[in-house]
Amino acid sequence: DMNEDVIDIDDPFARDPQRHPALMINSLKPFNAEPPPELVVDSYITPNELFFVRNHLPVPVVDPKTFRLEIEFSSGKTKKFSLDDLKKFKEHTITASLQCAGNRRSEMSKYKPVKGLSWNFTAISNARWTGVLLRDVLQSAGVTLTNDEIKHVQFEGLDKDPTGAPYGASIAIEKALGPFGDVLLAYKMNGEELPGDHGFPLRVIVPGVVGARNVKWLSKIILSDIESQSHWQQNDYKGFSPSVDWDSVDFKKSVAVQDYPCQSAICQPKNGSEVHRSEETVVVKGYSWSGGGRDTIRVDVSGDGGKTWKVATLQKEHQTPYRAWAWSLWEVELPIPADGKKMEIICKSVDDSYNVQPDSVQGIWNLRGLLNNSWHHIAVDVKEE
Amino acid sequence: DMNEDVIDIDDPFARDPQRHPALMINSLKPFNAEPPPELVVDSYITPNELFFVRNHLPVPVVDPKTFRLEIEFSSGKTKKFSLDDLKKFKEHTITASLQCAGNRRSEMSKYKPVKGLSWNFTAISNARWTGVLLRDVLQSAGVTLTNDEIKHVQFEGLDKDPTGAPYGASIAIEKALGPFGDVLLAYKMNGEELPGDHGFPLRVIVPGVVGARNVKWLSKIILSDIESQSHWQQNDYKGFSPSVDWDSVDFKKSVAVQDYPCQSAICQPKNGSEVHRSEETVVVKGYSWSGGGRDTIRVDVSGDGGKTWKVATLQKEHQTPYRAWAWSLWEVELPIPADGKKMEIICKSVDDSYNVQPDSVQGIWNLRGLLNNSWHHIAVDVKEE
Ligand SMILES: [Mo]
Numbered sequence: 126d127m128n129e130d131v132i133d134i135d136d137p138f139a140r141d142p143q144r145h146p147a148l149m150i151n152s153l154k155p156f157n158a159e160p161p162p163e164l165v166v167d168s169y170i171t172p173n174e175l176f177f178v179r180n181h182l183p184v185p186v187v188d189p190k191t192f193r194l195e196i197e198f199s200s201g202k203t204k205k206f207s208l209d210d211l212k213k214f215k216e217h218t219i220t221a222s223l224q225c226a227g228n229r230r231s232e233m234s235k236y237k238p239v240k241g242l243s244w245n246f247t248a249i250s251n252a253r254w255t256g257v258l259l260r261d262v263l264q265s266a267g268v269t270l271t272n273d274e275i276k277h278v279q280f281e282g283l284d285k286d287p288t289g290a291p292y293g294a295s296i297a298i299e300k301a302l303g304p305f306g307d308v309l310l311a312y313k314m315n316g317e318e319l320p321g322d323h324g325f326p327l328r329v330i331v332p333g334v335v336g337a338r339n340v341k342w343l344s345k346i347i348l349s350d351i352e353s354q355s356h357w358q359q360n361d362y363k364g365f366s367p368s369v370d371w372d373s374v375d376f377k378k379s380v381a382v383q384d385y386p387c388q389s390a391i392c393q394p395k396n397g398s399e400v401h402r403s404e405e406t407v408v409v410k411g412y413s414w415s416g417g418g419r420d421t422i423r424v425d426v427s428g429d430g431g432k433t434w435k436v437a438t439l440q441k442e443h444q445t446p447y448r449a450w451a452w453s454l455w456e457v458e459l460p461i462p463a464d465g466k467k468m469e470i471i472c473k474s475v476d477d478s479y480n481v482q483p484d485s486v487q488g489i490w491n492l493r494g495l496l497n498n499s500w501h502h503i504a505v506d507v508k509e510e
Numbered sequence: 511d512m513n514e515d516v517i518d519i520d521d522p523f524a525r526d527p528q529r530h531p532a533l534m535i536n537s538l539k540p541f542n543a544e545p546p547p548e549l550v551v552d553s554y555i556t557p558n559e560l561f562f563v564r565n566h567l568p569v570p571v572v573d574p575k576t577f578r579l580e581i582e583f584s585s586g587k588t589k590k591f592s593l594d595d596l597k598k599f600k601e602h603t604i605t606a607s608l609q610c611a612g613n614r615r616s617e618m619s620k621y622k623p624v625k626g627l628s629w630n631f632t633a634i635s636n637a638r639w640t641g642v643l644l645r646d647v648l649q650s651a652g653v654t655l656t657n658d659e660i661k662h663v664q665f666e667g668l669d670k671d672p673t674g675a676p677y678g679a680s681i682a683i684e685k686a687l688g689p690f691g692d693v694l695l696a697y698k699m700n701g702e703e704l705p706g707d708h709g710f711p712l713r714v715i716v717p718g719v720v721g722a723r724n725v726k727w728l729s730k731i732i733l734s735d736i737e738s739q740s741h742w743q744q745n746d747y748k749g750f751s752p753s754v755d756w757d758s759v760d761f762k763k764s765v766a767v768q769d770y771p772c773q774s775a776i777c778q779p780k781n782g783s784e785v786h787r788s789e790e791t792v793v794v795k796g797y798s799w800s801g802g803g804r805d806t807i808r809v810d811v812s813g814d815g816g817k818t819w820k821v822a823t824l825q826k827e828h829q830t831p832y833r834a835w836a837w838s839l840w841e842v843e844l845p846i847p848a849d850g851k852k853m854e855i856i857c858k859s860v861d862d863s864y865n866v867q868p869d870s871v872q873g874i875w876n877l878r879g880l881l882n883n884s885w886h887h888i889a890v891d892v893k894e895e
């Protein structure tokens with residue numbers, strides 16, 4: 126088909142990359158999609174082509190040879206780095222999960238409608254990221270924690286809105302420079318070049334922090350006394366009380382989401398699927414993760430709607446204290462109840478700060494539908510024959 | 511009365527200090543008591559004599575002149591420090607709240623009985639602690655994060671059980687040496703010498719971490735590849751799934767509580783007190799705190815049992831990111847509902863990692879009654895005249 130190679134020059138999304146057909150699409154332009162739950166629990170490391178994609182804008186097409194990362198210091202001076210310049214710093218690989226702030230928004234919307242992409246429960250993935258430490262690059266330029274003029278590190282991407290404004294976000298200087306922050310300027314994902322949808326040729330990985338601050342197609346770093354003034358840092362990706370509505374909301378009064386709270390979800394069996402009473406047990410699988418370097422220490426799973434709980438077996442790699450950036454996959458075998466046509470399955474996790482997930486959406490509902498980390502519920506039909 | 515000066519030499523508690531009569535006592539020997547809620551919200555800094563007391567054993571009587579802190583290094587070598595030796599290091603003052611892991615246990619017990627002291631909801635207090643940084647003392651002896659043989663810092667107190675074993679606990683080396691850990695060897699509390707009940711002459715303040723690791727009457731620090739082997743680190747102060755009972759519990763399978771999850775409670779009005787409908791509003795006050803250096807960013811308060819929420823005004827001091835060690839006090843004026851004989855008031859807090867408190871005790875119940883941070887509920891009677 127000749128048309129496959131024809132690019133509509135009026136469509137800013139026309140040069141977006143090819144995507145894997147298994148991805149569950151929430152929006153085409155910009156492209157937003159998540160992997161099917163049954164594939165999520167298949168592998169501790171999410172394959173690049175199945176990693177959830179959260180694009181705010183068209184994917185920029187970048188020539189790695191002419192690409193430069195610019196750093197603007199608090200003096201106003203700037204310095205440019207080619208990819209080869211960056212690769213002179215010590216290379217590090219870290220395993221880190223990223224999660225969209227809107228993961229599980231569709232469940233929150235069922236309680237009361239919210240604004241935003243209707244993510245299911247797998248806008249989260251786990252990869253090995255290779256690059257150089259932002260800390261090393263900044264320290265080589267003399268940036269230290271003792272400089273009181275620098276409170277935030279702002280990031281800009283090469284992806285631009287119709288007015289020409291780049292995607293932007295920022296993090297605290299303590300996260301960037303602290304010895305346990307592990308913020309990475311990443312050029313590889315699972316051993317391969319970064320895919321176009323994940324920031325080729327360079328993105329920042331801010332482990333433990335909500336996806337939105339992990340700026341892709343990273344082109345500029347600004348050391349500043351203030352947060353990024355971008356729409357996404359100032360007027361989006363903030364939480365509110367359940368009683369705040371679009372008439373009363375004041376984004377200035379809330380705090381930008383950074384570290385993510387603890388989360389877990391059931392990926393197998395599927396909600397609404399069938400089990401047979403004669404099988405006696407059902408294997409339940411899912412993921413759990415907590416931000417801020419906190420590790421999952423326990424996942425409780427119930428097969429009777431929360432009356433009793435069984436502790437799941439966790440699959441995870443060793444991580445050092447305060448630097449647990451990667452998720453856990455988990456598995457548990459639950460007895461199928463002796464009677465009843467439905468089996469209600471719930472999971473909830475505990476992190477190493479003994480933070481837990483809230484029981485329900487009621488208390489965490491917010492108008493942007495962010496950070497739904499309530500207990501995850503599914504129900505399966507129990508068949509008799 | 512002559513008897514006041516007579517000490518029963520067979521009673522190991524006979525030399526315990528005098529206490530303030532306002533403290534609400536949970537146990538006399540050892541002494542465990544908490545301040546009345548109405549006094550808690552009276553002052554951001556808790557006066558020394560009203561600070562909650564959690565003693566596991568009799569209070570040791572220590573001569574500060576002969577007192578020595580011993581540090582045992584991974585080589586097995588030891589070094590002793592007098593108080594004057596320690597005071598040669600740079601002095602620091604930090605404001606930090608301490609909370610007992612058993613705070614609010616009495617509410618958890620109402621859901622289903624647990625073992626432990628029946629704390630009400632004010633086993634938490636806030637003070638300014640002055641001392642020297644453990645990090646500075648260890649670094650002066652050449653201890654660094656790159657030493658793989660050291661994973662934990664163990665603490666021993668001068669308080670001993672009947673077998674002669676000291677109270678003990680440990681923390682991760684990353685907390686002790688990290689630049690944002692702020693672990694203090696404290697000799698002053700709110701500008702005064704440490705009171706006997708709070709560790710005179712020296713205690714460790716591990717900010718953001720559960721009270722039990724903030725060892726009082728500190729006499730020994732051991733740098734080790736393993737955690738403290740004390741009863742309190744190994745077989746106590748650990749959380750479990752709600753379905754674990756005393757027949758099935760295996761303390762080896764759980765993780766010692768360190769950083770505390772987010773917490774809040776209503777201190778005013780009192781549960782069961784009266785309000786008058788003609789007053790139209792009621793002022794509600796309380797505290798909120800989160801461990802791990804996380805700050806409270808919002809407290810939601812409901813006067814209608816959770817149907818609607820009003821955001822409270824927070825009273826707190828400036829704290830730097832990742833190092834928010836002190837609580838917030840909060841206040842909100844709620845409308846008294848137009849009808850009904852009871853007004854059900856609930857509070858719940860959000861920390862800067864957007865961690866929230868769980869809705870109910872049901873999912874966090876554990877056989878030791880630890881870490882009850884469920885939404886705090888009270889009810890007041892609404893009078894008509
Ligand atoms: Mo996101």
Ligand SMILES: [Mo]
Binds near residue numbers: 564721722
């Ligand atoms: Mo405690």
